[in-house]
Amino acid sequence: MGALEPTAAFVHASAAMSDTEAFFHRAEALVERLEQLFAPTQAAPDWAARAYLWRRQGERGWLEAVQAPHRLLPADLLHLERQQAELLRNTEQFLA
Numbered sequence: 001m002g003a004l005e006p007t008a009a010f011v012h013a014s015a016a017m018s019d020t021e022a023f024f025h026r027a028e029a030l031v032e033r034l035e036q037l038f039a040p041t042q043a044a045p046d047w048a049a050r051a052y053l054w055r056r057q058g059e060r061g062w063l064e065a066v067q068a069p070h071r072l073l074p075a076d077l078l079h080l081e082r083q084q085a086e087l088l089r090n091t092e093q094f095l096a
Contacts, residue, residue, distance in 0.1 A: 049065035
């Protein structure tokens with residue numbers, strides 16, 4: 001065996017180290033993917049808000065308060081007579 005040739009123990013330790021490094025590399029990649037799936041939960045919505053939007057990211061969803069929603073007066077809604085009648089009919093059936 002020459003002076004520049006690695007010993008069997010060194011080759012084995014070197015292979016074990018690369019296996020360990022590969023394991024930790026894969027483990028870190030897995031943790032990163034899991035962190036994306038289980039991102040920190042959103043804070044509770046501001047229940048004093050007048051309107052909310054449903055937001056979604058991947059499999060997760062949450063309510064987001066709308067701080068300055070547009071205000072519409074019922075008189076601003078035009079050509080909705082059929083929908084209003086249907087809503088009234090459904091509400092009456094629900095309450096009956």
